[in-house]
Amino acid sequence: MAPQDRQQIKVGILGATGTVGQRFIQLLSVHPYFKINALGASSRSAGQQYSKVTRWKLNTPIPKEIGQMVVQECQPEAEGFKDCAVVFSGLDADVAGNIEQAFRSAELVVYSNAKNYRRDPLCPLIVPLVNPSHLSIIPHQRSQLNLSKGYIVTNANCSTTGLVVPLAALEKAFGPLETVLVTTLQAISGAGYPGVSSLDILDNVVPHIGGEEEKIEWETNKILGGLKSSDTEFDLHASSENNTKPINVSAHCTRVPVIDGHTGCVSVKFTRSPPPSIAEVEQAFREFKCEAQDLGVPSAPEQAIVVHDLPDRPQPRLDRDLHNGACVSVGRIRECPVFDVKFVCLIDNVRLGAATSSIMNAEIAVEKGLI
Amino acid sequence: MAPQDRQQIKVGILGATGTVGQRFIQLLSVHPYFKINALGASSRSAGQQYSKVTRWKLNTPIPKEIGQMVVQECQPEAEGFKDCAVVFSGLDADVAGNIEQAFRSAELVVYSNAKNYRRDPLCPLIVPLVNPSHLSIIPHQRSQLNLSKGYIVTNANCSTTGLVVPLAALEKAFGPLETVLVTTLQAISGAGYPGVSSLDILDNVVPHIGGEEEKIEWETNKILGGLKSSDTEFDLHASSENNTKPINVSAHCTRVPVIDGHTGCVSVKFTRSPPPSIAEVEQAFREFKCEAQDLGVPSAPEQAIVVHDLPDRPQPRLDRDLHNGACVSVGRIRECPVFDVKFVCLIDNVRLGAATSSIMNAEIAVEKGLI
Amino acid sequence: MAPQDRQQIKVGILGATGTVGQRFIQLLSVHPYFKINALGASSRSAGQQYSKVTRWKLNTPIPKEIGQMVVQECQPEAEGFKDCAVVFSGLDADVAGNIEQAFRSAELVVYSNAKNYRRDPLCPLIVPLVNPSHLSIIPHQRSQLNLSKGYIVTNANCSTTGLVVPLAALEKAFGPLETVLVTTLQAISGAGYPGVSSLDILDNVVPHIGGEEEKIEWETNKILGGLKSSDTEFDLHASSENNTKPINVSAHCTRVPVIDGHTGCVSVKFTRSPPPSIAEVEQAFREFKCEAQDLGVPSAPEQAIVVHDLPDRPQPRLDRDLHNGACVSVGRIRECPVFDVKFVCLIDNVRLGAATSSIMNAEIAVEKGLI
Amino acid sequence: MAPQDRQQIKVGILGATGTVGQRFIQLLSVHPYFKINALGASSRSAGQQYSKVTRWKLNTPIPKEIGQMVVQECQPEAEGFKDCAVVFSGLDADVAGNIEQAFRSAELVVYSNAKNYRRDPLCPLIVPLVNPSHLSIIPHQRSQLNLSKGYIVTNANCSTTGLVVPLAALEKAFGPLETVLVTTLQAISGAGYPGVSSLDILDNVVPHIGGEEEKIEWETNKILGGLKSSDTEFDLHASSENNTKPINVSAHCTRVPVIDGHTGCVSVKFTRSPPPSIAEVEQAFREFKCEAQDLGVPSAPEQAIVVHDLPDRPQPRLDRDLHNGACVSVGRIRECPVFDVKFVCLIDNVRLGAATSSIMNAEIAVEKGLI
Known part of the structure; x- marks a missing residue:
């Protein structure tokens, strides 16, 4: 309809x-x-x-x-x-x-x-x-x-949301992830109003947001996990059936002088070996389609993930309004010397993030x- | 004298x-x-x-x-x-x-x-x-x-400098590191003058600084490595004598609307197992003494590393001036779910960083x- | 049509x-x-x-x-x-x-x-x-x-434009102005790209914009003046026919860390005595209609001047997008101890201002x- | 002593x-x-x-x-x-x-x-x-x-203080002022902590500070006025003896995204006619000496008023620390098309301003x- x-x-x-x-x-x-x-x-x-x-x-x-x-x-x-x-x-x-x-x-x-x-x-x-x-x-x-x-x-x-959308695209295309390390640079609007005092954030970074790291580290596995077959219990990304274990997630969360838009710097390791190439990862992001889009619900973005080609994007001020704030932006997809792939993601924390x-x-x- | x-x-x-x-x-x-x-x-x-x-x-x-x-x-x-x-x-x-x-x-x-x-x-x-x-x-x-x-x-x-000081303290106390993952939030002064356009950075983050990640990833091993015994060659942290291999370093570098002071969110893994406890790591930071201090040169800070106890510190605006900008601040030392330890570091990029x-x-x- | x-x-x-x-x-x-x-x-x-x-x-x-x-x-x-x-x-x-x-x-x-x-x-x-x-x-x-x-x-x-729209409303309702004193707080986008260096404007005000004060002081009289009857010459607000003299305009122009939106703090003196009351001035702003609106051209705003009731408005971040940036916002209309009336105006400098x-x-x- | x-x-x-x-x-x-x-x-x-x-x-x-x-x-x-x-x-x-x-x-x-x-x-x-x-x-x-x-x-x-110091220099050199019009661009630290919400001031100007304009308009006359000869009453700048009347003061006060340092854009009219020249005004600022300096008290600045020659100064970030924040900076001294002289002043609102x-x-x- x-x-x-x-x-x-x-x-x-x-x-x-x-x-x-x-x-x-x-x-x-x-x-x-x-x-x-x-x-x-x-x-x-x-x-x-x-x-x-x-x-x-x-x-x-x-x-x-x-x-x-x-x-x-x-x-x-x-x-x-x-x-x-x-x-x-x-x-x-x-x-x-x-x-x-x-x-x-x-x-x-x-x-x-x-x-x-x-x-x-x-x-x-x-x-x-x-x-x-x-x-x-x-x-x-x-x-x-x-x-x-x-x-x-x-x-x-909000910051979990910006992270799990690209992670879901990766798992959908390449199977379970093993490890995720993310540092977030979060907007002040995430703290509500009056929220962050201007004296705390002008010309400054606050490298701590109470409870935020724990949320990202825990919520990610509930969201990316499945329901057990009885539809009565979440598997929290640990399923003998699907052969998955919880993803190891570590988050560093910081507050920066940005009004709207949480940026994440993400490094991931796949369980699959060899891992996908950078080109395959980029393609997986570009081709990611989700149920909200298939159902055609009014708030679904035309594109769930927007991949940016310019080397200095996504940026909160320029990209948070894409698709009316309902998509996640991804850019700088490249090899990680420590894990398999690293990239930058961006979410409008007050719209798709809330x-x-x-x-x-x-x-x-x-x-x-x-x- | x-x-x-x-x-x-x-x-x-x-x-x-x-x-x-x-x-x-x-x-x-x-x-x-x-x-x-x-x-x-x-x-x-x-x-x-x-x-x-x-x-x-x-x-x-x-x-x-x-x-x-x-x-x-x-x-x-x-x-x-x-x-x-x-x-x-x-x-x-x-x-x-x-x-x-x-x-x-x-x-x-x-x-x-x-x-x-x-x-x-x-x-x-x-x-x-x-x-x-x-x-x-x-x-x-x-x-x-x-x-x-x-x-x-x-x-x-500048951002390498802020990172290697705490890494040096860790290696001095606990032996070689295996892996380091760092995300930097760098000040605009690092780009010189006129440098970063205000239209690019007000209410914004630029998740890319040309060449910066490569510098951190490469320079760290030259600095933390030694000289071969003949004093004619650097070992780049790879020495059969000292039983060291190059540290795996991965960096994400971003520019934020901060005037002076580069913040780093760091996760590290030691080669030694079990790794030191959080308390031991904190103590190693606090007790770190360096040759510049021993020699008593005029620009040496009283403390090379200042450890902050408050959960939301160090912050660039409040802490970059400590010891006349000649020390590195460290805070939020805690366990990393992926590696051994994570922490935040801060350097005055125009003073100790330059x-x-x-x-x-x-x-x-x-x-x-x-x- | x-x-x-x-x-x-x-x-x-x-x-x-x-x-x-x-x-x-x-x-x-x-x-x-x-x-x-x-x-x-x-x-x-x-x-x-x-x-x-x-x-x-x-x-x-x-x-x-x-x-x-x-x-x-x-x-x-x-x-x-x-x-x-x-x-x-x-x-x-x-x-x-x-x-x-x-x-x-x-x-x-x-x-x-x-x-x-x-x-x-x-x-x-x-x-x-x-x-x-x-x-x-x-x-x-x-x-x-x-x-x-x-x-x-x-x-x-751009800053002249934000000023002359409310001045035109006042002259239309109450006859010629004698004196205008304005201080502007101008956005960085007015300087183009790369324009203002971030090192010059973060945590700062630059109390000078080359040539800007002269523009406001001169342009105002050309715009608010008429054409002589032959349609071959501008009267620059000096007309024996209309009994007008050039308005005395003095401008202080400053640059502030705002992306878009020039704010003006304005004091005006009417030639007419006694001057209109604050309520009459407010009404004149609210009722101001212009030819662009009468003609119904596509870019004309529904309202040329939006009068704000809250005591701390207009503000650039919240009000610059009103009517798609094609109107001027006015607020804080009050008596001026020195002249007749003072008020605040705001214009989107890159849209109506350009x-x-x-x-x-x-x-x-x-x-x-x-x- | x-x-x-x-x-x-x-x-x-x-x-x-x-x-x-x-x-x-x-x-x-x-x-x-x-x-x-x-x-x-x-x-x-x-x-x-x-x-x-x-x-x-x-x-x-x-x-x-x-x-x-x-x-x-x-x-x-x-x-x-x-x-x-x-x-x-x-x-x-x-x-x-x-x-x-x-x-x-x-x-x-x-x-x-x-x-x-x-x-x-x-x-x-x-x-x-x-x-x-x-x-x-x-x-x-x-x-x-x-x-x-x-x-x-x-x-x-704090904003009154930044204004009256240069006004005092002018009255000392050239006799009573008749009219002062000032627009202030005030720092967030003036509002205390937590004070101004970051959501209200990042990328923004707030053109209103409750009670501030009234303070400037009233306090100026008490400060610049004298004591009646009995030392029991203030003359509020109205003295038949000294032939002074209250100065007409009108203030527009705004809050800007600056941490410390209130800027003022000032236009003044002297009672004396003809008024002093721009060069004389500049000299009066430079030569201003005050009792605090004569007494040699420890917090007195070496110079009470610092006159800046560069056309874009004073600026809060660069000039608020002069003389340990205990002086007032003045710049851009020039003719005012409406009054006699206009200039920019700057005060460290948390030091000399408080x-x-x-x-x-x-x-x-x-x-x-x-x-």
């Missing part, structure tokens, strides 16, 4: 005043079939007009009709939320756990950008360009929790009858 | 109007015994007052007496240069080769920051906190070229009777 | 590889009726594919068909140019004078962003939201030069039968 | 963990006679080691002995404070009012950087390079409050027997 022919689907946004919430609004206000029906925020903002309580920080204005909506508390019984088929959560981790659970318990479907349920054995952790097949665990999640409709799906950490992934995951779920 | 008691030594500066040349002037104008006697630049500037032809970009003023000096052409017979015991070269690579050779042929001693002679089998490549012992090849360099006094000593690329190294190398040579 | 119904008009771009040239391409490649037929650049680039010789610095890719075009020399007889109805010039001032004149002499119509003919008594200096009426001098320009079709129209300096103005001027000329 | 011969004077610091407090520590820890005896902060930090509770953001390390001091509550009876001859206050305005008053009531001398008492008719508002003569009101302050030793002296807002002024004021008070 063409996107524009789909019936309108009412959606709510949790954490609507925050950085990710603002992106949800920007993206959903022009969505072909998701229609914003409820905006949830803290009780401090509830009961007031959205435009009055939000420090809007995007370079497009607040959509007029959204600005006039009254903000609700983040409660499933709140006006507006109870009619929603889906809620998108841009909540901070300190409150996301309880609120998302309450919405799920109230038989609402939750697509969350928060980290709280990413490691939950019942919740899929889905990068839409990589592993929407993990949605198959939803029936099991529902049955374990005695729910008929409600469930939670999470998407990955809101776009949640939305695309939900779009895929619509196609699969899960919404 | 205490530095202030040494006799004054006349020195010249090649490339005096450039970025590195300006640093040479800033540092040498307050040096206890090196006295600036000649300033060399292109023929465009020659014959004019230094202050008239220089776009001075440091945050201390041009020393008054230097500003009034007349710039010479970079020729060994030029007024001023012929009386010099040493010339420091901050020349660009495209002209450094011939000019430095001409000065050496004229029996002048050249301490160069340019890359041209770094791979020369007769020229030492010295990081003053690491391998001043390589000065032992000077007699051989002179004899091969039929010179009685002249020779060339180079210092390393001018300070040349000067400290010359100071050591003074102590060794080579100047 | 609706824009999409207009017949295609072939246009050429002079200085196509430069910063302004790239903007012309970005904007014209999606124009409803102007069609790019020729790309001109220096002889170094001529004869080669556009994509090969251009360091493209915009965050949208080079339009595919443009990238494949062969660059011409900037000569009116060159392939492609001779069929053009209009050429847009983004040439640097050092070559623009002769080249634009050659194109005009060859009976081509030139819409130029260069400064060379702005003060020419025959050439209109048009800010499309302000004084397209100055096109009435074209017949006189042609007749003086014995041309039947060719002429040159210039648009204003390429968009040239294009909109040409669109207006199309409506007026001058193309 | 030479500074080093003065007896040690015990001082305390209020708000010691904040941005200004850190500067007080950095400057006072190497002061020839002020000796830090007490550090005060909020009750959250009290009782703990200074180094444990402070997010130190300066590029020199915490002085070792200060780091080990135990932080006190900001109460005059607290250990350490009661022995102090002076306390320096870097408190935030929301708490400074009561705390400073409590210290004064306890007969302590307070030199404050906070704004609370700047407009108080009993408290001098002193820019040490301009109006230390206002200390003459101290006896009156004490007597009005029935105190024998305690009093409060404030220093000016901590250095408080300290220098206290040094002057020592010389005058008020401490």
Whole structure:
């Protein structure tokens, strides 16, 4: 069915005043079939007009009709939320756990950008360009929790997302990876607002982002792994059936004075020997196609991976907007003296790295009858 | 001999109007015994007052007496240069080769920051906190070229310097390294002036610096290697005697919007098994002492390596000025899931990474009777 | 006639590889009726594919068909140019004078962003939201030069443009201004590429832009002035008929670390006494309508002046993209203790401040039968 | 008496963990006679080691002995404070009012950087390079409050300070000013820590700083005015005796992505007619000498005003460190088409604009027997 022919689907946004919430609004206000029906925020903002309580920080204005909506508390019984088929959560981790659970318990479907349920054995952790097949665990999640409709799906950490898309392309073409070493140069928008103090980042690099390295090192194997045949358990990239072991992942994460766009410098080693050539790796990136594209969901990029030929690309300022921020850019594919191949990747951390992934995951779920 | 008691030594500066040349002037104008006697630049500037032809970009003023000096052409017979015991070269690579050779042929001693002679089998490549012992090849360099006094000593690329100091500390304490993987986040000042266009780097990262990765990968083994017993050849970290093989080094180099200070994210693997513990590695960094310190040369830092305890340090803006920019900062020492240990290092690329190294190398040579 | 119904008009771009040239391409490649037929650049680039010789610095890719075009020399007889109805010039001032004149002499119509003919008594200096009426001098320009079709129209300096739009609104509503004092905070893109060195602008302000203050102080009176009744001479805001004298304009121009978007802090004094109230001034800005809007030309913004209510707006990063960069933002309208009113204005210097103005001027000329 | 011969004077610091407090520590820890005896902060930090509770953001390390001091509550009876001859206050305005008053009531001398008492008719508002003569009101302050030793002296807002120093030089040489119009481009450090969010200022200008314009417009007249002959009242630059009226001051204040250093673009009109020539103005700046210099207090700069000859100076990054941040830089002195003269000024907002002024004021008070 063409996107524009789909019936309108009412959606709510949790954490609507925050950085990710603002992106949800920007993206959903022009969505072909998701229609914003409820905006949830803290009780401090509830009961007031959205435009009055939000420090809007995007370079497009607040959509007029959204600005006039009254903000609700983040409660499933709140006006507006109870009619929603889906809620998108841009909540901070300190409150996301309880609120998302309450919405799920109230038989609402939750697509969350928060980290709280990413490691939950019942919740899929889905990068839409990589592993929407993990949605198959939803029936099991529902049955374990005695729910008929409600469930939670999470998407990955922004820097993990930028990494696993090219890794998925490599595994698809050349079989399992053995080792991945990545250094990230992450944008300030990843820390929300007010987030990073300007005194900390002007003319500076902060070589530490709390919890980020652990997320990349752990999430990668859940995302690139499969579901066991019963569709009730994730294999975390360790499967006797598929003959895979967990990928050894080591991450160094840094914050740099960039507004949007996380850059990664990646070295990988394949299990297969000899490894593919540089030309084969480049071709695998260029030819990578994913289920989101096959399904033709509205937020899927025309190209999942854009390969750059110029030796100094991708660059965040110039390349983060490609395909409306829904693709991953890759460049500088070359031999690594230590491992097999090294390359640079770039993701728009606030779109594919956050809101776009949640939305695309939900779009895929619509196609699969899960919404 | 205490530095202030040494006799004054006349020195010249090649490339005096450039970025590195300006640093040479800033540092040498307050040096206890090196006295600036000649300033060399292109023929465009020659014959004019230094202050008239220089776009001075440091945050201390041009020393008054230097500003009034007349710039010479970079020729060994030029007024001023012929009386010099040493010339420091901050020349660009495209002209450094011939000019430095001409000065050496004229029996002048050249301490160069340019890359041209770094791979020369007769020229030492010295990081003053690491391998001043390589000065032992000077007699051989002179004899091969039929010179009685002249020779060339180079210092390393700025990002290499920041890396090899902590690596040297590790090798000194725990024996040879097997593998090093480093991603650098390099300051704009490394590219000289005008260097990096602001349109290329504001709100951006450029994930490529021409030739930089190759320099790190190659120079590391020359610096950390030894001289063969005859003092006529470098072993490039491959010695049957010492049972060493070349370290496998892989570098990703990026440019970030930082004015001064190159950050490195480093993962290392030792040849020794089991590897040292994190605590032992930290102790090795803290206790690292080098010959420059033992000799007490004026530019030697009180501490060669400063270990930072805060989890988000070192940071270029806050830590590049420690010990007058003559040390390397290290922090975030932790286990690497892929190799043995990972950590962050930071160097002031324009001081220890450039001018300070040349000067400290010359100071050591003074102590060794080579100047 | 609706824009999409207009017949295609072939246009050429002079200085196509430069910063302004790239903007012309970005904007014209999606124009409803102007069609790019020729790309001109220096002889170094001529004869080669556009994509090969251009360091493209915009965050949208080079339009595919443009990238494949062969660059011409900037000569009116060159392939492609001779069929053009209009050429847009983004040439640097050092070559623009002769080249634009050659194109005009060859009976081509030139819409130029260069400064060379702005003060020419025959050439209109048009800010499309302000004084397209100055096109009435074209017949006189042609007749003086014995041309039947060719002429040159210039648009204003980017910072002048951002200033004169709100000033025009004030003069339209309240009569002539007496005094204007403006301090500009200008973006780096105004200096072209490579333009401002990053070492000059990171963590810095440069309180000087060569020639900029003089441009603002002079151009303002030509733009806000009228044509004498014969349509052969500009009155430079000095007209006994209209009882106007030249506005006293004083400008301080600074460069700040902003990529796109010039901010101006403006204080104005009216000739009328008492002056309008702050509320009246705000209303005049909000209600300002211009000929470009009345004519409905494709590049005209929906609103010429966007008035911001938040006390800390407009801001370049958040507001420069409003109306596709074709409007001027105004905010902080308040009483000035020295003059009558002070306010902040913001313009996208590379769109309305440069390429968009040239294009909109040409669109207006199309409506007026001058193309 | 030479500074080093003065007896040690015990001082305390209020708000010691904040941005200004850190500067007080950095400057006072190497002061020839002020000796830090007490550090005060909020009750959250009290009782703990200074180094444990402070997010130190300066590029020199915490002085070792200060780091080990135990932080006190900001109460005059607290250990350490009661022995102090002076306390320096870097408190935030929301708490400074009561705390400073409590210290004064306890007969302590307070030199404050906070704004609370700047407009108080009993408290001098002193820019040490301009109006230390206002200390003459101290006896009156004490007597009005029935105190024998305690009093409060404030220093000016950072951007006011940068402006009034050159204005004072002009009034000293050429008599009263009539009108001043200034636009400031202010550094992020002026807002404290965390202060300005990086998302608000990277690639951006914020054309508003709450209350700043009012401070400049009001404080200027108190500082540049005199004391009435009874030494009990400030004349706010309105004196029939001196034939002065309040200067008309209008300020536009903006925040720019600069770490330290406020730039001002200033236009001034003299009451005297004809006004001085540009050369005379320049000479007046160069020759300006102030009481702090005459007294030879330790923090007085060698030159109060540094005049820059290069057309693009002063610049914050290059010039803020001149004379240890204790002078004001001036450049681009030229005719103003609207007023008489325009120029650019620059101040290190965290040194002369804050901590250095408080300290220098206290040094002057020592010389005058008020401490």
